[in-house]
Amino acid sequence: MTASAPETGTTTARPPEDGPGRDPSGAGAATSARRGLPRLSLLVLVTVVALAALALGRYVVPPNEVVRLLAGQVIPLDRTWTPAEQSVVLDVRLPRVLLSLLVGGGLALGGAALQGVFRNPLVSPDVIGVSSGASFGGVLGLLLGAGSAAVVGGAFAFGLVALVTVLLIGRLNSGSPILMIVLGGTVTGAFFTALVSFAKYLADPESELPSIVFWLLGSLATATYAKALTAAVPILLGAAVVLALRWRLNVLSLGDEDATALGVPPRSTRALLLTAVALMTAGAVAVAGLVGWVGLVVPHLARLWTGSDHRVQLPAAFLIGGAYLTAIDTLSRTITAAEMPLGILTAVIGAPFFVLLLARSRKRMWSQ
Numbered sequence: 001m002t003a004s005a006p007e008t009g010t011t012t013a014r015p016p017e018d019g020p021g022r023d024p025s026g027a028g029a030a031t032s033a034r035r036g037l038p039r040l041s042l043l044v045l046v047t048v049v050a051l052a053a054l055a056l057g058r059y060v061v062p063p064n065e066v067v068r069l070l071a072g073q074v075i076p077l078d079r080t081w082t083p084a085e086q087s088v089v090l091d092v093r094l095p096r097v098l099l100s101l102l103v104g105g106g107l108a109l110g111g112a113a114l115q116g117v118f119r120n121p122l123v124s125p126d127v128i129g130v131s132s133g134a135s136f137g138g139v140l141g142l143l144l145g146a147g148s149a150a151v152v153g154g155a156f157a158f159g160l161v162a163l164v165t166v167l168l169i170g171r172l173n174s175g176s177p178i179l180m181i182v183l184g185g186t187v188t189g190a191f192f193t194a195l196v197s198f199a200k201y202l203a204d205p206e207s208e209l210p211s212i213v214f215w216l217l218g219s220l221a222t223a224t225y226a227k228a229l230t231a232a233v234p235i236l237l238g239a240a241v242v243l244a245l246r247w248r249l250n251v252l253s254l255g256d257e258d259a260t261a262l263g264v265p266p267r268s269t270r271a272l273l274l275t276a277v278a279l280m281t282a283g284a285v286a287v288a289g290l291v292g293w294v295g296l297v298v299p300h301l302a303r304l305w306t307g308s309d310h311r312v313q314l315p316a317a318f319l320i321g322g323a324y325l326t327a328i329d330t331l332s333r334t335i336t337a338a339e340m341p342l343g344i345l346t347a348v349i350g351a352p353f354f355v356l357l358l359a360r361s362r363k364r365m366w367s368q
Helices: 027-055 063-072 083-118 130-144 148-170 177-202 208-217 225-244 246-252 256-261 266-288 294-306 310-332 342-367
Strands: none
Touching (some): 027 083, 027 310, 063 083, 083 225, 083 246, 083 266, 083 294, 083 310, 130 148, 130 177, 130 208, 148 177, 148 225, 148 266, 177 208, 177 266, 225 246, 225 266, 225 310, 246 256, 246 266, 246 310, 256 266, 294 310, 294 342, 310 342
């Protein structure tokens, strides 16, 4: 059974590779090999982008010295790099690159999963209200002047509060659960956005308001290894859940009735996926602020690269998202003397690119 309309991001349900439908003739191995090619090329892409980010900046470090410096932390090598290069790469840029890979990958994977759950290519992590809830938690921490730990903790806590609220609203009606979740996310997001505006109204315009506005625009300027570790826990945990259930997204794309007939409980699977996406989104917002468009644009790139099979598309979205945000962050700290917030660049680059993707999809639809 095939779900048509490729522009909606739906797929054909297939059994898992180790399930009862595996082809014993060897064709399955060839298919797995073909699926492995995009992953390998994406790993190379992520590696190249990460090395470029470590090398580029106001203080340029030659790429070969970056490789030797990193390798020298593991194996004994003759020291050819200067102390300044070591400090710039290890203390300043490496935690920032690690954080951008995590945040970009988490937001992109969350967007790809949500587009599969809702069977709609225009869905992003903002639709479930978690981003707005997490942003209010972070703004509240800044308003109270409680320190960076409170900002991260508040953002994560209120992101989870937003998720619980959306799930509770989704249970108010026995009708379409997807529609109720979308409505719940819209209401919850609007409520927390209003609270953010109220907090900005109360903030001191001389000291508190500028830091709140800058944080809401998104930035990795304060990246540390501690922040990278803080983000890694919820993002990698949520990513592990989503990737473990990625074959079930192929089944969910057929509709709730067909998914139930094939042994996939749609409600519990959807709730588990939404919880995992909320974990990743809250973790990303907690350490980087609001970074828009990544969860909307990158899943389309992954779909163009790998096709609509979620078993391949979701890992690709995670890798592309990490490389995408790392490249954007490198631009933000190199193109101007003063660092530009990430949210501005992701919108300026993402919006026109998304229009091109929509035009391409429309042209393909009319050619069929």
